[in-house]
Amino acid sequence: MIRLFTITLLVSSGLLFLVQPMFARIVLPLLGGTPAVWNTCMVFFQASLLAGYLYAHLSTKWLGVRRQTMLHAGVLLLPMLVLPIGISEGWAPPSEGDPIGWLLLLLTATIGLPFFVVAASAPLMQKWFSSLGHETSDDPYYLYAASNAGSMTALLAYPTIFEPLMTLSQQSAVWTGGYVLLALLTIGCAVAVVRHHKLHHTTARGHATPTVEHSHALPPLLFMRKLRWIALTAVPSSLLLGVTQYITTDLVVVPVLWVIPLAMYLLTFILVFARRRLIPQHVARRALPPAALVLLLMLVIEATNPLVLIVVGHLLAFFILALACHGELADDRPSTRDLTSYYLMMGIGGMLGGVFNAIIAPHLFTTVAEYPIAVAAAALFMVRPGELWNMQRSVWIHLGLPVLLGAITLGMIALANTLELGISPLRLLLTAGLPALGCYVLSQHPLRFGLALAAVFFAASFDTITRGHILEAHRGFFGVHRVALADGFHRLFHGTTLHGTQRVDENGRPHDPDTPLAYYHREGPIGQVFAAQHGAGRTNNVGLVGLGVGALAAYGQPGQRFAFFEIDPLVQRIAEDQRYFTFLSDARHRGVDVPIVLGDARLTLELVEPGTFDLLVIDAFSSDSIPVHLLTREAIAIYRHVIHDDGIIAMHISNRYLNLQPVVANLAASLGMVCAIRDDSYITAEHAAQTGREGSVWAVLAPSMEQLGPLSRVGSAQWIIAPGDPDAAVWTDEYSNVLGALAW
Secondary structure (H helix, E strand, O other): OHHHHHHHHHHHHHHHHHHHHHHHHHHHHHHOOHHHHHHHHHHHHHHHHHHHHHHHHHHHHHHHHHHHHHHHHHOOOHHHHHOOOOOOOOOOOOOOOOOHHHHHHHHHHHHHHHHHHOOOOOHHHHHHHHHHOOOOOOOOOOOHHHHHHHHHHHHHHHHHHHHOOOOOHHHHHHHHHHHHHHHHHHHHHHHHHHHHHHHHHHHOOOOOOOOOOOOOOOOOHHHHHHHHHHHHHHHHHHHHHHHHHHHHHHHHOOOOHHHHHHHHHHHHHHHHHHHOOOHHHHHHHHHHHHHHHHHHHHOOOOOOOHHHHHHHHHHHHHHHHHHHHHEEEEHOOOHHHHHHEEEEEEEEHHHHHHHHHHHHHHHHHOOHHHHHHHHHHHHHHHOOHHHHHHHHHHHHHHHHHHHHHHHHHHHHHHHHHHHOOOOOOHHHHHHHHHHHHHHHHOOOOOHHHHHHHHHHHHHHHHOOOHHHEEEEEEEOOEEEEEEEEOOOEEEEOOOOOOEEEEEEEOOOOOOOOOOOOEEEOOHHHHHHHHHHHHHOOOOEEEEEEEEOOOHHHHHOOOOOOEEEEEOOOOHHHHHHHHOEEEOHHHHHHHEOOOOOEEEEHHHHHHOOOOEEEEEEOOOOOOOOOOOHOOOOOOHHHHHHHEEEEEEEEEEOOOOOOOOOOOHHHHHHHOOOOOOEEEOOOOOHHHHHHHHOOOOOEEEEOOHHHHHHHHOOOOOOOOOEEOOOOOOOOOOOOOOOOHHHHHHO
């Protein structure tokens, strides 16, 4: 019996974690890769999960377990109306206006029912099992460990098995088969419940009696207990998103790196709800203060080296904090009478944590401030309800000491500035080491410790010396953008990825706008492309996907048109700000027409007239997290459609972790095009700092060898013709394999 329920939970949770990335890939070509699309999908999934938990709670409360099994047997059939998952031809996004409402309707119509039904399985199976009279039925929460094991298995299987080996249609067919299996397993569980109730729960008249437990009004303490369940779920949820965003934007942008913290997050649930805990809760609680202090030091001093050690430190500290919070949650689990209410509160907490990070925080902060906030909150919520009553008499001490420590931290920052210590070990000791020591002294009291962390994080936000070269920082849906001044250059960064450089004069003003730098310098691959096209008279109308700081406008000549396609309005605002970059303004002064079209490049290019451009530059892959929907056969077909018959496509494919050269070569070969590649990435950091130039890798796609012109000649440090690999799969809207492109 236990095996039946365990397998059912494994299958249901696996289906949940497979459908989310699968459907996101399905909808990507229709709406593009804007964060609004991803955020809308995420909020929909969390809301659907919450709806499933609410259904499980209310239906069992009103009907009892036996009657609820009969209801759920009927509910299981409803998703068959919309399976297999896919988008029918009748669905098309609105050509104008906000598509979010359309996307929500699409999500509801295509996967709303399946996701809702599958989401209800975790609390329902445990509630059903609790009514069977098994020796472990009075504490069925260990089945939640099995549920999270299924989630983690699916999470790891999608990028390693499903995405590399199957098209989206095949993935949808497999998911449909999995749902049919889940329905059969669930019916098997329902039959077991009904049989048990017929045998053991009959009245004198011989009619089945539903096991309905009538709850009384909840006392205030129980209400506070539920709020704590919400908090203990919301904080790790926020931590998960915070550490993922911090690592993948401020440290290292490795593709599929987000899988690691999510897997660790699920592992904490498996560990704390297991029948035998490998890590006792008292151990996790004791490990929390050192882990939080490690994060405090790394975040305050903005540590980035040694990179591997720093990333591992963030991940291990996150794991300990999430384990401690989830351990408190597991220790406070109620009797089976309140099981579905317990999971409902967990659903609410998970959704609140996600909404805070994905929707609220980007509008409140210019940095990933939600990460340290969640660190402090994790320490704070180690306070147990009973302890709060004992703290009433000493409330001023619990509040006053953290405030004093925050004031001391501000004083240390002011002292370091007065002494002009710069970025030195002494400064770090005063502004980070001593405050961390103060937090450690208070770590025996969770309330004081959590408030002390919050006070030090807040005070440290006023210390800008470690990032004193940052002239401006903004945060939007696409992440944090910083304009930095260093070595006589203004540079625009998106996380750790450089998006453009311009030299400044002795007064700190940008100058020399005729000299494109970074990846776009005249001796580099793209400089050769423009020289060749200029020589052939084929740069009158140029399309450029990806604005950066507008450096490619330096190649524009009077009377020519350089049309930029940019997804992020914040990037446009920075590129147009003449305090930092003047490539765009100077080009316009020279008589170059430089329009900027906002929106996802694939969608906006579909609106361009065929044969418009002599040259189309795709510069959307310089970030290490690539927009896959811009690198498929369907996308390349769109690019080819908007260039002249003798036009060419230049693609910037520099990447620290992915080898995109065979991917692009195969795409070109699949469309009957030729592909030339130049790898110019061998520029040292010292040379880059002195000259403002950066190494890069570019690919040029053309209808025939003739259009490549001088680029087709093979020579030292020149272009190499890449024929493509006939045995390798071509990326399409139906298929891609990011993991297979990793440069191991």
